Each structure stands twice: as C-alpha cells, then as structure tokens.
Amino acid sequence: MATTGIGLGAGVGWKQALFEGAAAFAISAGGLYAYESYNAGTLSLLASGKSGSGISIGMGVPLGNSSDNTSPRVPQGENFPNKELHKTTENVLPKTVELLDEFVRMKSDRAGFDDNFGNGAGTPAYWEMFASTVNANNPKITPEELTGKTPSEIRKMANDKGLKPFGDPNINYPRKWNDPLSNKQRIRIDSAHYENGKSYDLPSAAKPHVHGYDETGKPIRDAFGDKHFPLASEIESLAIGIASRIFVGVTFLLYPQNAY
Amino acid sequence: MYKLTDVFNLYDNECNDEVICWIEQNSSIMLRAIVKGYNDPVELTSDEAREIAKKLIEMADKLDAELLKN
Numbered sequence: 001m002a003t004t005g006i007g008l009g010a011g012v013g014w015k016q017a018l019f020e021g022a023a024a025f026a027i028s029a030g031g032l033y034a035y036e037s038y039n040a041g042t043l044s045l046l047a048s049g050k051s052g053s054g055i056s057i058g059m060g061v062p063l064g065n066s067s068d069n070t071s072p073r074v075p076q077g078e079n080f081p082n083k084e085l086h087k088t089t090e091n092v093l094p095k096t097v098e099l100l101d102e103f104v105r106m107k108s109d110r111a112g113f114d115d116n117f118g119n120g121a122g123t124p125a126y127w128e129m130f131a132s133t134v135n136a137n138n139p140k141i142t143p144e145e146l147t148g149k150t151p152s153e154i155r156k157m158a159n160d161k162g163l164k165p166f167g168d169p170n171i172n173y174p175r176k177w178n179d180p181l182s183n184k185q186r187i188r189i190d191s192a193h194y195e196n197g198k199s200y201d202l203p204s205a206a207k208p209h210v211h212g213y214d215e216t217g218k219p220i221r222d223a224f225g226d227k228h229f230p231l232a233s234e235i236e237s238l239a240i241g242i243a244s245r246i247f248v249g250v251t252f253l254l255y256p257q258n259a260y
Numbered sequence: 261m262y263k264l265t266d267v268f269n270l271y272d273n274e275c276n277d278e279v280i281c282w283i284e285q286n287s288s289i290m291l292r293a294i295v296k297g298y299n300d301p302v303e304l305t306s307d308e309a310r311e312i313a314k315k316l317i318e319m320a321d322k323l324d325a326e327l328l329k330n
Binding site for chain 2: 226
C-alpha cells in the first residue's frame with residue numbers, strides 16, 4: 001500500500017521544515033509500514049484521517065552528502081547548526097510513537113461501541129468478520145462433508161483442502177491427515193471398532209467410519225452428537241452410480257420428449 | 261444418599277459421549293466413560309485424555325488431603 005502525504009510544520013523556517021519533513025516522512029513511513037503489518041485495515045483509517053487523529057507525514061529532500069560535510073547542498077546561514085532544529089528533530093520519533101500509541105488507544109477505547117470508522121470497525125459485524133479471519137487459513141471441515149462419503153471421496157476432499165497425509169504408507173494410505181498449519185489431526189478413516197472380538201453397539205462405530213476434527217482439535221459431531229461418520233461402500237457407490245445412469249438412459253429412450 | 265462432590269463432566273449434554281468423574285463419600289474417585297445408550301467405550305483425542313488426566317490428578321490430590329484429615 002502506498003501512502004503519501006504533505007505536511008509542513010507551522011511556524012518554522014523553510015530549512016527546518018524541509019529537514020523535519022524528510023525525517024518525519026522517513027520515520028512515519030517506517031512506523032506506517034510496521035503498522036501495516038499489524039493491521040492493514042487500520043492503516044487506511046490512519047492515512048485517511050477519518051478517525052480524527054492527526055497525521056504526521058511530511059515531505060522533504062536529503063540535506064547534503066553525508067560523506068562530504070564540507071559541501072552542504074542547502075545554505076546553512078549563521079545559525080547553523082540550529083539547536084532548535086536539532087531539538088525538534090529529536091522529537092520526531094517520540095511523536096510518531098505517541099501517534100501510533102494514541103491510535104491504538106483510540107481504537108481499543110472506541111471500537112467496542114462506536115461505528116464511526118470508515119470501514120465499519122467497532123460494529124458487531126466488524127468483530128464478527130475479524131474473528132472469522134483469525135483461522136482463515138486453516139481448512140474448514142463441516143459435518144456434511146463427512147456424511148455418507150466413500151473413502152476415495154474423503155481422500156479427494158482432504159487433498160482438495162490441502163491437508164497433509166501421514167501414517168503408515170503400507171496400510172490403506174492415506175487414511176489420516178493433519179492440518180497444514182497447526183499440524184493437528186483433522187481427518188482419520190477408521191475401520192470398525194471391536195472390543196474383545198465383539199463389535200461396538202453403536203452402529204456408526206461398528207462399521208468403517210471417518211472422524212473429523214475442527215481447527216482447534218475438537219471432534220466434529222453430527223446432529224445427534226456422534227463423532228463417527230459411517231463410510232459409504234465404494235462398490236455400493238459404484239453400483240448405485242451405474243444403476244442411476246442406466247435409469248436415466250432408459251428413461252431417455254422411453255420418454256425422449258421429457259429429456260432436456 | 262451420599263453426596264457427590266467435584267463432579268467433572270467432559271462433554272455437554274448434546275454429545276452422545278459421557279465422561280464423568282467425581283469423588284464419592286470422600287473416599288474414592290469414580291470414573292464413568294461410556295457412549296450414552298450403548299455399551300461402548302468413549303474414544304478420546306490426546307487433548308481430551310490430558311484434560312481428564314489433569315482433572316483426575318486434581319481429584320487425587322484432594323482425596324489424599326481428605327483422607328489425611330479423617
């Protein structure tokens with residue numbers, strides 16, 4: 001984001017203004033760059049001034065060549081070095097820091113109940129949006145995405161979401177996937193559970209199923225609170241697919257007027 | 261009817277898993293982990309296992325303190 005502005009200090013000479021402008025620009029730009037990394041959304045507010053805070057962005061030119069102190073580019077006059085100028089320049093950094101502090105304070109004080117920010121900051125919708133972006137990069141998995149799927153459909157979904165497969169490469173690999181960012185387990189295909197040779201009572205756990213975990217590692221559950229999502233059979237799924245295509249084909253042959 | 265103290269329930273009511281532990285009669289720790297309505301054990305993540313373990317250790321410390329008093 002490129003942000004520029006022009007501002008000259010009031011009540012000072014042009015040399016001082018130029019020098020201060022250059023320093024202020026450099027320091028403010030650095031501060032703004034750092035702030036942009038912190039929160040790009042707030043930067044636009046700071047630069048636009050919609051929040052009512054002051055903006056210390058200046059413009060200036062370099063004064064002289066630092067390697068050649070004998071040939072200054074700008075006439076210096078009798079008063080050089082200007083103690084007042086030096087003193088003022090020294091204040092630039094603290095003032096910039098103060099400005100940023102003030103902005104952070106203003107944001108935290110007002111954002112909770114005020115909606116006069118240009119981008120809607122402070123409104124419930126803004127914080128909802130902010131909360132939703134906290135884990136924006138972690139893949140999302142819904143109960144619906146785990147329901148009634150075949151193992152190959154689960155594998156495709158995991159691959160599409162960028163999950164990292166792990167586990168023994170010799171046994172039904174892949175059947176477990178981790179989050180690419182948090183490295184927490186996100187999906188696991190399990191075979192039917194047995195206890196002392198006896199199937200579990202819970203039907204969903206007594207047949208091959210898939211588990212899903214949210215971004216925080218909590219199990220994903222269906223509407224009944226069950227975390228076992230039974231897998232559809234590949235063969236059944238294939239048979240149903242073929243049967244449905246045959247049905248559509250026969251229907252088309254028998255009733256071509258209804259085909260569209 | 262004895263009083264149950266320090267009842268710890270890992271899940272809310274909308275879940276079909278049930279993991280509950282409590283101190284009974286200031287003399288023992290009871291642990292129940294079952295899928296509601298079925299005779300199945302509860303499957304835990306490592307985080308959930310740690311949470312239960314932490315609670316059990318707290319209860320064990322409390323029970324030790326109670327047993328020393330009596």
